[in-house]
Amino acid sequence: MIKKLLFIASVPFLGITMVSAQCTPNYTGTVAGLDPDSLPHATVNVAYSQVIQMLVPSDTAITEFNGQQLSTPVNATVNYVDLINLDLGSLTTYSFSYATVSQDPNGDNTHFPGGSEGCVFFNAPASNGAPVGNYPVAIYVKYNADIPDFGIKGYDTYDTITSYSLIVDKAAGISVVSSNSFQLLQNSPNPFNGTSKVDFISPKSDTYTFTVYNMVGEVVYSQKTDAKRGLNSIVFDGSILKSGMYTYSIGNADVKTTKIMTVSK
DSSP states (O other), rough: OOOTTTGGGGGOOOOOOSSSSOOOOOOOOOSSSSESSSSSOEEEEEEEEEEEEEEESSEEEEEEETTTTEEEEEEEEEEEEEEEEEOEEEEGGTTTTEEEEEEOTTOOOOEETOOOEEEEEEEEEETTTOEEEEEEEEEEEEEEEEEEEGEEEEEEEEEEEEEEEEEEEETBBBBOOOOTTTTTTTOOOSSSEEEEEEEEEESSEEEEEEEOOOSOOEEEEEEEEEESSEEEEEEEEGGGGGGGGEEEEEESSSSSEEEEEEEOO
């Protein structure tokens, strides 16, 4: 089986289609992905709205197939990405909602053809009332690709994405960080050319593994780090990578969280 094409994992909030579209596709980035690649924080009892622009790649390269490393990368054509289901969890209790717009010729706003743009509108009214906290979201997707070198057409793969969440702050611009639970924060700067800092919160002194993956799920960098209780930082040198989107994770035997980073050269 092909390792998952992680450009799919970079589409966190494909949303629930609403009667009237709330955004217009207008992606201005230089590589396929999202802009921005994570949701800005919300604030208790303050109206929230955010448009996320996206570009689905038209092709990608795989270097591993059926668990075997390939001597030469093989091209795969991305046909489409489909949203199967989106679980907002407790956010629905506080009137948070999503709307999506795609460039599907048949008007299906949960179907995103390869090479096309899309956008997501995520919002909540002023009376949202969501308490301070970190609210996870689960996204279920299917992606479909052709692999001409192997004579494969319409290859379907399914994935559940759990690496995204919305943080609700107690006041504008103030993050609520607790040292009693593990948290992985967004790398900064992002996108970046050179080094970027990755912060994470550890509830205890422990050893974690920091790992960076390419678009086909292969490990391109990994290191172990000894963390103290509270805020910890890793400075990652992205000069070893080509321009594009990557995922990074920090975890141990008990917990693991993944986010998106973009290298722009």
